[in-house]
Amino acid sequence: MIHVVKDMQLSKNFRLSEFVCKEGKNEVYVDMKLINKLQELRDYINKSIEVVSGYRSPAYNQAIGGAEDSRHMYGDAADIKVKDMKPLEVGRMAEQIGFDGIGIYDTWTHVDTRGYRARWGDWATATFDKVGTTDIVYADPLSVYGEIVKMAGNKITGDFVNGGFYELSTMTPISPMVVNGALLIKRLAHDTVRRGTLIIYRDGTVQVKMIQDIDKEESLSNIHFAISGFNMFPLNLSAELWPDDISRKDWRTVMGYNPAKGKIVIAVRPDTTAERGKKTLVNLGCDRGIGLDAGGSTNARMNGKAVRLTDRVLHNIIRW
Numbered sequence: 001m002i003h004v005v006k007d008m009q010l011s012k013n014f015r016l017s018e019f020v021c022k023e024g025k026n027e028v029y030v031d032m033k034l035i036n037k038l039q040e041l042r043d044y045i046n047k048s049i050e051v052v053s054g055y056r057s058p059a060y061n062q063a064i065g066g067a068e069d070s071r072h073m074y075g076d077a078a079d080i081k082v083k084d085m086k087p088l089e090v091g092r093m094a095e096q097i098g099f100d101g102i103g104i105y106d107t108w109t110h111v112d113t114r115g116y117r118a119r120w121g122d123w124a125t126a127t128f129d130k131v132g133t134t135d136i137v138y139a140d141p142l143s144v145y146g147e148i149v150k151m152a153g154n155k156i157t158g159d160f161v162n163g164g165f166y167e168l169s170t171m172t173p174i175s176p177m178v179v180n181g182a183l184l185i186k187r188l189a190h191d192t193v194r195r196g197t198l199i200i201y202r203d204g205t206v207q208v209k210m211i212q213d214i215d216k217e218e219s220l221s222n223i224h225f226a227i228s229g230f231n232m233f234p235l236n237l238s239a240e241l242w243p244d245d246i247s248r249k250d251w252r253t254v255m256g257y258n259p260a261k262g263k264i265v266i267a268v269r270p271d272t273t274a275e276r277g278k279k280t281l282v283n284l285g286c287d288r289g290i291g292l293d294a295g296g297s298t299n300a301r302m303n304g305k306a307v308r309l310t311d312r313v314l315h316n317i318i319r320w
């Protein structure tokens with residue numbers, strides 16, 4: 001137990017005073033594993049993190065009705081808030097950073113470094129379906145996010161689909177991706193085709209637009225997530241036909257928006273031409289959508305099951 005005499009900087013963005021027990025006795029105990037992970041999360045989100053509750057003395061924990069063996073008493077837990085982000089969204093990112101315990105609450109996210117995995121709260125934002133050979137996920141727009149992975153598809157854990165195209169000779173991703181207002185993948189010189197870009201704004205609305213360079217046409221700070229693929233609809237499909245080499249029948253991932261359900265729809269199916277992919281999304285109630293992936297590297301794991309996995313290296317993926 002340290003009785004705080006002076007505040008001190010624990011990492012680039014966290015100070016000891018932020019973790020002091022709210023009981024008013026100026027008591028604090030912090031595990032640096034927690035601080036290091038929080039700093040990683042802070043860097044990943046690139047927004048400031050408010051620590052709502054850090055260390056709790058056993059007496060204080062009992063007084064506020066905390067869990068009997070609450071990690072807050074061990075100094076390796078924090079309840080956190082990030083402005084303009086839902087607790088679930090923060091939780092999903094904490095998962096990527098590798099926190100052990102993550103709990104989703106109405107207005108905050110609990111994270112800890114207890115040494116083993118624990119999850120609680122409402123994580124169920126996605127529902128799954130399978131119609132014939134088509135695997136489908138329905139996800140809340142604001143729970144969708146993207147990640148740079150640079151890892152073989154069959155080595156990636158958790159649920160995902162792979163994202164954009166690569167330039168094959170250099171394996172450089174060329175399909176723009178925006179995550180939390182940051183342009184993670186820029187459009188590279190490849191062709192002059194204006195891509196169909198699916199954009200999820202921070203207010204949860206979803207659009208598909210034909211754009212060339214997203215950072216020149218949209219205010220990135222308003223964007224929760226965006227990815228470019230092949231334009232499908234509502235814009236004129238003939239404005240960008242899927243090139244011949246990928247219009248051949250093969251496994252494809254298509255991603256659209258069902259306005260009646262307010263859900264992002266992701267579908268993976270075999271023998272899929274551009275027309276078949278579009279028909280799939282229309283059948284699933286979508287009025288806008290794009291085709292993902294350049295060809296042959298369709299990868300997806302849904303609801304814990306491998307839909308399609310390869311040992312090809314994926315550069316970017318989409319999760320929900």
Ligand SMILES: [Zn+2]
Nearest residue numbers: 077078079110
């Ligand atoms: Zn907590």
